[in-house]
Amino acid sequence: MSIDVPSLVAQAREGRPRAVARLISLVEGASPQLREVMAALAPLTGRAYVVGLTGSPGVGKSTSTSALVTAYRKRGKRVGVLAVDPSSPFSGGALLGDRVRMQEHATDPEVFIRSMATRGHLGGLAWSAPQAIRVLDAAGCDVVLVETVGVGQSEVEIAAQADTTMVLLAPGMGDGIQAAKAGILEIGDVYVVNKADRDGADATARELNHMLGLGEARKPGDWRPPIVKTVAAKGEGVDEVVEALEKHYAWMSEHGELTARRLRRASAEIETIALTALRERFGSLHEDSRLAALAGRVTAGETDPYAAADELIATTL
Template structure:
């Protein structure tokens, strides 16, 4: 770790929000920060996902309040849609969590998705490592909310909470195409509205049809009204129960190893893409004019890159 990064981390651990913000900004901008040392006590990374309008921000705020009442230090990464003008986050989630802005035990950071699909920002893995190293107990990652394909959070979180709401379409349809598979906890939010009981029944019926290995975690379906504060304590208990089960069964360690591997692979591919860009640009004209197939040109570029790093013979 560079002296500057080390000093920023030390300052952030001492409570400097300015230093923490600088570390996270560097991560967002793709600055090559050396790995932050991970303390023995690892933060619980909780992802909250679901379609727009299910109340993710309200649930995140209510969950934060309950965790703070329990004495936990909470960091929130709120992934917002990117501005078409600046590329930055629109900050809608941060505005809705303004009640926690003055709490020294809570840190809120909005991050722009910057056009990335899957509901997350590319800097989320690095940001969670930084927040973990600073000493937060729980890191809540709230996704953009792009629908049924929003499953990237499952690879970034220890526990994934999928939120649904009554009156937003068939409950079973809402859990298809990935969301049912990634959920560790399912929440029917706005449970004080008509149709909530039916939504809970639909989701529980869908879960009974899903294959489940012996001893596997049994996904709870909770009725919550985050705005009214009802059912939030049960959600906190479900998160703690899942973390305990995942720890005991070894699933947590396997998930974190997979997360580490995925980040290494993404970093390698990003580095290769950056190094290959000039070669690709130089090959376009000749390849098109010569009628070569794209995969043939690509293979030639890869071979050229590999040959540049071959050890000398003898």
């Protein structure tokens, strides 16, 4: 069934939750009208501040996200939340789709919360997250909070999708910073030690500060990631987190980093779409007579696999 995309986009722009949800569903389902949707959204995007929240399981990402929503709503901001969850092995849907920790915002018309399933995509995000972020941006959200699945050392894809990446840690996680050291400690713009009312919070903050100090030397004027302690469940320290995020946004704007990051984000998205299209095109080659003929020539020693691949690409593109 064909969808009236201009009407749907206009409704989303007015902040109608059903229209926003429908657009994100079209994105997730790779609708045949997806290109029409993206073309309609393009002039309306580029205004939202995208903040990524990541960290190991159990650090309080959902609770922190909910607390940030409350803080931004007090500032009169329209907020979009994209919460990426593990996929159900049975339905493929998001296992935590009800977002039980964010129910207090469910009736607020200026807050839109959407769960997305990873569906096997690695990196801590769903493959369609960039397009879903664009939908929330076009829908008039001032701030888009993207909460990743619980990540380890390598799932750091959020750094390529957000304007600012916030890394959460918590004391008493067993092996401290080890749980999130290598990759994840290199991507943060703001670090938050949540559950700071627990024993060991100060030690965790000190260790984190020490490890950040061992990183690359910063030139004068470079951004120094702050470390903020919070108790998100009680709302403590959340205003300080928002202040840190606003300072980072201002620094990026002043130094041209915001534009640079968004250019990198757009480049990565274009590359992903192009490579996906190429994979789909080449995926049908198994039954192509050209592939069989080239395989025969390679087997007979008449050509080598690299030359055959070059020939196949040249005749397919």
